[in-house]
Amino acid sequence: MSLQRWEYGVYALLALLALGGPFMADGAYTTQIAILWLMVLMAATWDVTGGHMGYNSLGNITFFGIGMYISAVVQVGMVYDVAEYTASFGAIKVDFTDQQYYSGLLLGAVAAGLGAALFSIPMGLCLFGLRGPYFAIGTLGAALAVAELISGLGGLWNVAGGSVGDLAARQRAIMVLNGQMARLSSLYQYTDYAETSTADTTGYDGGPEPRLIYRTDLSNELLGPKPQGFVETEAGFSSAPASPILFVDEGGLSADRNYVWIDKARNIVGRLSWTEADIVVNRCNASNEYALLGLLPCTCTDWSGNTASGGDRCRFLTLYLDYPFHWNGSAVVAAPVSARTISLQTIVGRWR
Amino acid sequence: MLDNINILFVAPVFSLDLLLQGLFIGAIFALAAYGLALVWGVMNVKNLCQGEFVIVGGYIAYSMGSAGYHPLWAIPVVMVAMFAFGWGVYVTIIRRVVDRDMFTSLLATFGMSLLIQQVLNLIYGPEVQTAESGFGTYDLMDNMVNIPVIRLVSLGLTAALAIALVCFMRYSRMGQAIRATAQDARAARVLGIDTDRIYAFTYALNAAICGTAGVLVSMIWVIQPYYGIVHSIRAFVIVTAAGLGNLPGVIMAGLGLGVAEKYADFIFGAEFAVAAVVSMLVLVLIYRQIMLYRVRQVVR
Numbered sequence: 114m115s116l117q118r119w120e121y122g123v124y125a126l127l128a129l130l131a132l133g134g135p136f137m138a139d140g141a142y143t144t145q146i147a148i149l150w151l152m153v154l155m156a157a158t159w160d161v162t163g164g165h166m167g168y169n170s171l172g173n174i175t176f177f178g179i180g181m182y183i184s185a186v187v188q189v190g191m192v193y194d195v196a197e198y199t200a201s202f203g204a205i206k207v208d209f210t211d212q213q214y215y216s217g218l219l220l221g222a223v224a225a226g227l228g229a230a231l232f233s234i235p236m237g238l239c240l241f242g243l244r245g246p247y248f249a250i251g252t253l254g255a256a257l258a259v260a261e262l263i264s265g266l267g268g269l270w271n272v273a274g275g276s277v278g279d280l281a282a283r284q285r286a287i288m289v290l291n292g293q294m295a296r297l298s299s300l301y302q303y304t305d306y307a308e309t310s311t312a313d314t315t316g317y318d319g320g321p322e323p324r325l326i327y328r329t330d331l332s333n334e335l336l337g338p339k340p341q342g343f344v345e346t347e348a349g350f351s352s353a354p355a356s357p358i359l360f361v362d363e364g365g366l367s368a369d370r371n372y373v374w375i376d377k378a379r380n381i382v383g384r385l386s387w388t389e390a391d392i393v394v395n396r397c398n399a400s401n402e403y404a405l406l407g408l409l410p411c412t413c414t415d416w417s418g419n420t421a422s423g424g425d426r427c428r429f430l431t432l433y434l435d436y437p438f439h440w441n442g443s444a445v446v447a448a449p450v451s452a453r454t455i456s457l458q459t460i461v462g463r464w465r
Numbered sequence: 466m467l468d469n470i471n472i473l474f475v476a477p478v479f480s481l482d483l484l485l486q487g488l489f490i491g492a493i494f495a496l497a498a499y500g501l502a503l504v505w506g507v508m509n510v511k512n513l514c515q516g517e518f519v520i521v522g523g524y525i526a527y528s529m530g531s532a533g534y535h536p537l538w539a540i541p542v543v544m545v546a547m548f549a550f551g552w553g554v555y556v557t558i559i560r561r562v563v564d565r566d567m568f569t570s571l572l573a574t575f576g577m578s579l580l581i582q583q584v585l586n587l588i589y590g591p592e593v594q595t596a597e598s599g600f601g602t603y604d605l606m607d608n609m610v611n612i613p614v615i616r617l618v619s620l621g622l623t624a625a626l627a628i629a630l631v632c633f634m635r636y637s638r639m640g641q642a643i644r645a646t647a648q649d650a651r652a653a654r655v656l657g658i659d660t661d662r663i664y665a666f667t668y669a670l671n672a673a674i675c676g677t678a679g680v681l682v683s684m685i686w687v688i689q690p691y692y693g694i695v696h697s698i699r700a701f702v703i704v705t706a707a708g709l710g711n712l713p714g715v716i717m718a719g720l721g722l723g724v725a726e727k728y729a730d731f732i733f734g735a736e737f738a739v740a741a742v743v744s745m746l747v748l749v750l751i752y753r754q755i756m757l758y759r760v761r762q763v764v765r
Contacts, residue, residue, distance in 0.1 A: 169568040171575065242754040242755075243754055246567045247705075247750055247753075250705075250746070251750040253698075254750070257694070257743040262740045
């Protein structure tokens with residue numbers, strides 16, 4: 114394959130364009146021109162696999178991405194602690210000297226090439242057995258898998274939109290709500306100082322209005338044993354709470370809800386609130402237990418089997434857990450997906 | 466990860482929930498995969514914008530839902546609209562690549578899929594959307610297992626559509642012509658079948674099936690402009706695992722993929738859900754490769 118004379122001219126023109134690109138138009142389109150040449154290079158690499166080898170790869174971009182990560186890590190790592198840099202999410206700006214920048218770039222580029230080549234060995238072992246369109250689909254799949262795994266490692270909150278169906282978060286939220294339900298039941302069963310307040314109904318967007326507030330400033334607090342396993346903490350999430358928690362709302366301010374951990378590793382919290390209602394017991398069955406429909410007033414049975422007058426010692430509780438919210442280290446912020454609500458209902462009787 | 470597996474053992478009811486969710490969603494995957502198998506088998510075109518057809522159908526349902534109609538009414542609309550759209554895509558693009566080598570069609574449909582993604586992103590934005598059906602939920606086992614009514618409805622619709630498709634392919638003249646073309650296009654042409662029209666019809670039918678699947682996806686799950694490629698991958702996983710022209714296999718593989726995906730979602734966490742699906746594709750392809758290798762050795 115020998116070049117025609119006019120082809121030399123075209124290549125010379127292209128080289129001129131490449132070298133002169135940054136100096137044209139006052140450097141206004143430098144990035145675009147640089148990316149254009151990157152794409153030319155990408156197309157040339159594809160020509161090697163797809164054109165000359167006959168392996169139609171749709172996954173070459175994987176090596177591009179691996180190279181980007183490696184060269185960035187090498188370049189930043191030469192002057193700064195990479196872990197710290199990453200953890201700051203862009204808050205740290207590294208001031209390179211020219212020498213640091215270019216030596217880092219050079220070393221990074223070499224390392225990126227070697228790293229991507231190294232990675233291509235296991236990938237090739239897996240994929241080169243595939244033929245024709247299966248190879249194309251397989252490489253596309255491998256590229257997507259690598260991309261998703263890397264973004265997945267960044268944690269749930271980096272996967273924008275809460276990812277697909279956020280099933281895992283929902284399952285955790287249900288577990289948390291079940292746990293809170295059990296706790297609340299025990300609170301009712303063993304203490305006499307769980308009180309409700311219906312005064313504050315402001316600031317709540319949908320869902321329940323009155324909520325139960327666990328108060329410690331009541332005089333009869335000392336009468337009952339404190340529920341086991343509770344850690345009291347001030348309302349408002351001023352510091353990262355340990356689990357398990359039950360917030361104490363002493364002031365009755367509108368802003369505070371009971372926030373609970375759903376996934377502590379990823380700083381996901383849920384907003385717990387609940388309503389309670391009297392049970393109007395108006396028909397008994399043979400064993401003196403309440404039934405939901407009927408005529409005669411009756412007594413409700415508490416957990417230890419004693420009876421109480423209707424609507425007195427029994428409560429119908431509905432728990433609501435809004436999730437997901439994000440604990441950003443100092444405050445609860447709304448998650449990038451719209452909040453969902455799960456509710457649970459139970460009837461509890463108070464020990465007397 | 467081990468925690469999550471542990472939860473499954475501590476609370477087996479979660480397994481039931483995952484299983485049911487997986488089956489509901491898997492039925493819809495199977496529908497889209499059947500469309501892919503149809504186009505693949507008849508035209509030998511690997512349609513990479515399969516998932517985008519699904520998402521387009523979903524967005525039509527979403528738009529109708531926002532406009533005040535019930536999203537279920539979108540099904541007939543989407544069927545007609547997507548059929549016309551598929552026909553248009555065939556006439557403008559697929560006709561030109563159908564006789565070329567397979568990679569050309571793969572590349573053309575891949576380009577199509579990128580185009581549709583970007584257009585959807587321009588129109589609807591990148592947010593995750595869902596079409597509200599407004600139906601209730603059955604809460605079973607102390608609220609541990611939720612079965613939204615719409616999932617039952619969609620399962621019924623999927624089954625009805627699958628049966629209708631099978632009957633259509635088996636008994637109608639067009640269905641017979643499609644099957645004849647799939648067996649041997651040249652022979653079909655000799656016997657007076659207008660294969661170009663059959664191709665156009667097949668592709669349009671596939672688009673309509675995918676669009677319908679998309680309506681169901683938008684109601685029981687979420688849609689987003691860039692989720693299409695994952696639906697394509699799912700369809701490829703199912704068809705590769707089940708083989709062409711194997712409807713029971715496609716259904717079983719679809720349900721299996723749905724369940725496997727839900728379990729992977731639970732065990733590895735939602736952030737690895739897509740990675741799990743795509744890894745399954747690579748694994749299925751490699752497994753298929755190994756099996757083919759063994760078959761070749763036996764033949765030799």
